[in-house]
Amino acid sequence: MRQQEKERALHPVPQPVEKMDPKEAAAEWTTVRLQLDILRCGRCNGRLTPPVYDYQFEKGFVTCRECQKILEPSSSNRNHGLETVMESLSIPCPHSAHGCNEYVPYLRSSIANHEKDCHYAPRPCFVKVCPFEAPNGALQVEHLTEKHRFTIYNFSYDVPLRVFMRRAEPLLVLKASDDGVHFVLLNSFDKYSDHNFSVVSCSQYRPSKEMFCKLTATSDEGMELSLDAPVKEWNGFFGTQVSLAVPGYFYGEDGKLDLEIHIYVED
Numbered sequence: 001m002r003q004q005e006k007e008r009a010l011h012p013v014p015q016p017v018e019k020m021d022p023k024e025a026a027a028e029w030t031t032v033r034l035q036l037d038i039l040r041c042g043r044c045n046g047r048l049t050p051p052v053y054d055y056q057f058e059k060g061f062v063t064c065r066e067c068q069k070i071l072e073p074s075s076s077n078r079n080h081g082l083e084t085v086m087e088s089l090s091i092p093c094p095h096s097a098h099g100c101n102e103y104v105p106y107l108r109s110s111i112a113n114h115e116k117d118c119h120y121a122p123r124p125c126f127v128k129v130c131p132f133e134a135p136n137g138a139l140q141v142e143h144l145t146e147k148h149r150f151t152i153y154n155f156s157y158d159v160p161l162r163v164f165m166r167r168a169e170p171l172l173v174l175k176a177s178d179d180g181v182h183f184v185l186l187n188s189f190d191k192y193s194d195h196n197f198s199v200v201s202c203s204q205y206r207p208s209k210e211m212f213c214k215l216t217a218t219s220d221e222g223m224e225l226s227l228d229a230p231v232k233e234w235n236g237f238f239g240t241q242v243s244l245a246v247p248g249y250f251y252g253e254d255g256k257l258d259l260e261i262h263i264y265v266e267d
Ligand SMILES: [Zn+2]
Pocket: 041, 042, 043, 044, 045, 046, 063, 064, 065, 066, 067, 068
């Protein structure tokens, strides 16, 4: 045996483990219960994310980078095992208490950011200064009609609804008699600007078909402005919806705007 071969036999070079194909990897998933305490820094109790370090003087004492720098400035014992576990961990969505059944990666990535879009995430009240927050749906609507005493209109998807909206009226609640889904007509304005009308859906579940809304404002002189746009879910941000801008002179002498709202489902 040549020297080189002898060496190889005595000290076999570890072969890289072949990456599993994603399908196979998926089959390996299982649900486990985990005590989340073990993912906290032993010194500052902060939530651990890689890199994490083993503290050499106490078994099972794992720290974050900052604490490791303080405790053991000269050594660096990364706990790669725990880091690998973290990478594969999924935890219940933080809004699970509100009914969400999704799991989110323990190490939050900006790409798959479920939390932001989570259907059960609390949204602020439609009234800008109000501190109330609730997930979309019944709670929001109940709050709007009971606390703020906003008018609620019943409508049907097939029939346009005509309302007369006062200049300073910030919103109307709309309820589809077909399926009970709630919508809110928002009127965002300030002293200097036009009135901007948009319709958002305010429901706990996502409708299976896309909703659209056609808004038509008519002035006393018969001028018309209209907008036909998809209805988005209320995301808590004012002014990001597509809206119909209506100048102040569209309002009648009685201070009201003639507005037709037609929410419909596309076939
Ligand atoms: Zn720490």
